[in-house]
Amino acid sequence: MADPSVxxxxxxxxxxxxxxxxxxxxxxxxxxxxxxSLIAPYPGRVAACxxxxxxxxxxxxxPGQGLSAQGARIVWAGREQAFLFDAAPPDGLAExxxxxxxxxxxxxxLLQGTGAEAVxxxxxxxxxxxxxxxxxxxxxxxxxxMPLLLIRAASDAFEITTYRSMAGSxxxxxxxxxxATAARG
Amino acid sequence: xxxxxxCCGWRDRREFTYYGHETFLHRPAPDAGAEAWDDxxxxxxNPAGPTRDLWYHDPCGSWVVVARDTVTHAVAGGEGLA
Ligand SMILES: [Zn+2]
Numbered sequence: 001m002a003d004p005s006v007x008x009x010x011x012x013x014x015x016x017x018x019x020x021x022x023x024x025x026x027x028x029x030x031x032x033x034x035x036x037s038l039i040a041p042y043p044g045r046v047a048a049c050x051x052x053x054x055x056x057x058x059x060x061x062x063p064g065q066g067l068s069a070q071g072a073r074i075v076w077a078g079r080e081q082a083f084l085f086d087a088a089p090p091d092g093l094a095e096x097x098x099x100x101x102x103x104x105x106x107x108x109x110l111l112q113g114t115g116a117e118a119v120x121x122x123x124x125x126x127x128x129x130x131x132x133x134x135x136x137x138x139x140x141x142x143x144x145x146m147p148l149l150l151i152r153a154a155s156d157a158f159e160i161t162t163y164r165s166m167a168g169s170x171x172x173x174x175x176x177x178x179x180a181t182a183a184r185g
Numbered sequence: 186x187x188x189x190x191x192c193c194g195w196r197d198r199r200e201f202t203y204y205g206h207e208t209f210l211h212r213p214a215p216d217a218g219a220e221a222w223d224d225x226x227x228x229x230x231n232p233a234g235p236t237r238d239l240w241y242h243d244p245c246g247s248w249v250v251v252a253r254d255t256v257t258h259a260v261a262g263g264e265g266l267a
Contacts, residue, residue, distance in 0.1 A: 064193075078244065078245045125199050125200065126196075139193070140244030140245050141196075141200060142199060148244070
């Protein structure tokens with residue numbers, strides 16, 4: 001029987017970090033990670049993974065690709081790795097891939113505003129203008145010194161995912177870049 | 186400096202970790218003898234000019250053999266490793 005004196009409380013990776021933040025026309029908000037399964041196909045099994053994912057209307061994504069269907073999303077996350085968000089892994093997938101529940105390990109934010117590209121230009125060593133980083137595109141890169149999974153969510157919005165252990169640093173760095181970008185007018 | 190990742194395309198050098206000359210791809214046979222193993226583990230050239238070395242693309246997890254020139258800093262290309 002459970003010990004009634006112990007209460008475990010679920011907390012989000014961005015809790016207590018002072019979000020939302022607003023500077024100029026940019027706004028940084030927390031985007032809770034409800035479910036996140038890392039899918040790492042066993043050697044030669046990418047096609048078999050795609051067949052299993054078809055039950056969700058998805059397939060294993062190519063580098064830089066994200067797919068969504070029926071409320072579930074799959075996002076490329078590295079060489080032969082992908083995250084399945086907002087759905088449980090479909091039956092049969094575990095036969096062809098190593099699956100790990102990493103929902104507790106990541107913190108996710110949304111940076112929105114016409115200055116969002118300029119803010120991220122201070123922290124990410126990539127050309128994030130729409131011509132080379134269009135809507136829906138996914139990259140693994142760096143946010144300052146932190147590992148980054150970046151998705152262009154809209155013409156003026158980026159989904160920023162980093163290790164939960166670094167969420168405080170991420171908000172600090174993003175806030176500083178937002179403030180400096182806003183100060184330039 | 187920009188380095189080509191076979192998975193992600195050309196990326197900033199900050200995204201990579203350097204591992205040294207491609208010597209590490211040419212592991213001697215177990216019975217090759219002490220001199221060959223000493224060379225493999227410890228002895229490296231210090232070329233002024235073309236060289237080939239190993240880089241790890243941290244964001245995606247790919248190993249790349251990069252052909253570059255230590256004098257001009259030109260990066261000629263990269264091949265992914267299995
Ligand atoms: Zn890469």
